[in-house]
Amino acid sequence: MSVVKPLKKLVSCVILDLDGTLINTDGIVTDILKVFLVNYGKQWDGREAHKIVGKTPVEAAAMVVEDYDIPVTKEEFLSQITPMFSERWSNIKALPGANRLINHFKSHGVLMALASNSPKSNIEKKISYHKGWRDSFSAIVGGDEVTAGKPNPEIFLEAAKRLGVHPSSCLVIEDSLPGVTAGKAAEMDVVAVPSLPKQSHLCSSADEVINSLLDLHPEKWGLPAFQDWVEGTLPIETWHIGGPVTRGFGRGSKVLGIPTANLSTDGYSDVLSEHPSGVYFGWAALSTRGIYKMVMSIGWNPYFNNTEKTIEPWLLHDFNEDFYGEELHLVIVGYIRPEANFPSLESLIAKIHEDRRIAEKALELPIYSKHKGDPYMYNL
Ligand SMILES: [Mg+2]
Helix, strand or coil: CCCCCCCCCCCEEEEEECCCECCCCHHHHHHHHHHHHCCCCCCCCCHHHHCEEEEEEHHHHHHHHHHHCCCHHHHHHHHHHHHHHHHCCHCCCECCCCCHHHHHHHCCCCCCEECCCCCCHHHHHHHHHCCCHHHHCCEEECCCCCCCCCCCCCCHHHHHHHHCHHHEEEEEEEEEEEEEHHHHHHHEEECCCCCCCCHHHHCCCEEECCCCCCHHHCCCCCCCCCCCEEEEEEEEEEEEEEEEEEEEHHHHHHHHHCCEEEEECCCCCCHHCCCCCCEEEEEEEEEEEEEEEEEEEEEEEECCCCCCCEEEEECCCCCCCHHHHEEEEEEEEEEEEECCCCHHHHHHHHHHHHHHHHHHHHHHCCHHHHHHHCCHHHHC
């Protein structure tokens, strides 16, 4: 009789990073540095963001002071900028899937720890604004409680110790390279969820790289599976976006045979930055035509500045004319899959049609069809 060995070792506990993994700190870092650097006649360039993500506050400060040639010490810089951050902590949003993940593991009795390079008091303050989080973690380790922060493994080893488990029983979830490196050095399994776009290649030492917390499948690690997927779709908290239909690049109809009704992202970059790239679905209302089923992609478009995401909805109806300029309102109700690369145009088209079938069928379910009556659909 042969014995089938599991591909991955099974874990029983989860150690989570905070900034960029559970909460959307990156947007705040960008906002603050943009404003702050103007005081020194400098302009924040978003392309530097990857250099500071996951670093300790002192390391990040040193990096900015040096890169932008600011005439202060890193300590002075930190003392000037820290109050600007603490003012914003109450407004840092949970990343999509963070509440779902915490509630899921908590309800299944999976032990969780937080391990962050931030000082412990800052971690406590930041999570205090998120209902139920503090009580969900059996241990919290701050960067000021260890001799060396990530990428040193000490912080994760300390978290395992406080949970009372062996390091090999822990799954680390991390957004940054220093965090992934630290997790692997602690001999733990590591799932990377890069918080900055197009950084997944930097996390190649992770055991798995996922696009967002929505794509985590805990059963792969021997942890209880999420039970909220319905017929290949994940219900999400609904959100809205709308505006006049603009001309896109013609790729949709000409190359793919899939006519998308493009929306301008002007004024919506904040909304889009909150949502992971991927394929979603929901309802679409056109001011003079009615309400239709819709499947759409959110993602990075090489034609645009690489800090901007685009949104490309496909209204699932055969229209016999264009409707550029017509007001379009969307209510997004569910998630299907992350953005993916395809080996050929044919396989991409086949996947988009599969997305269409999944969305069309799912939208008949009461959990999604009820949102057809969302007031935003009638407010055109
Ligand atoms: Mg992080």
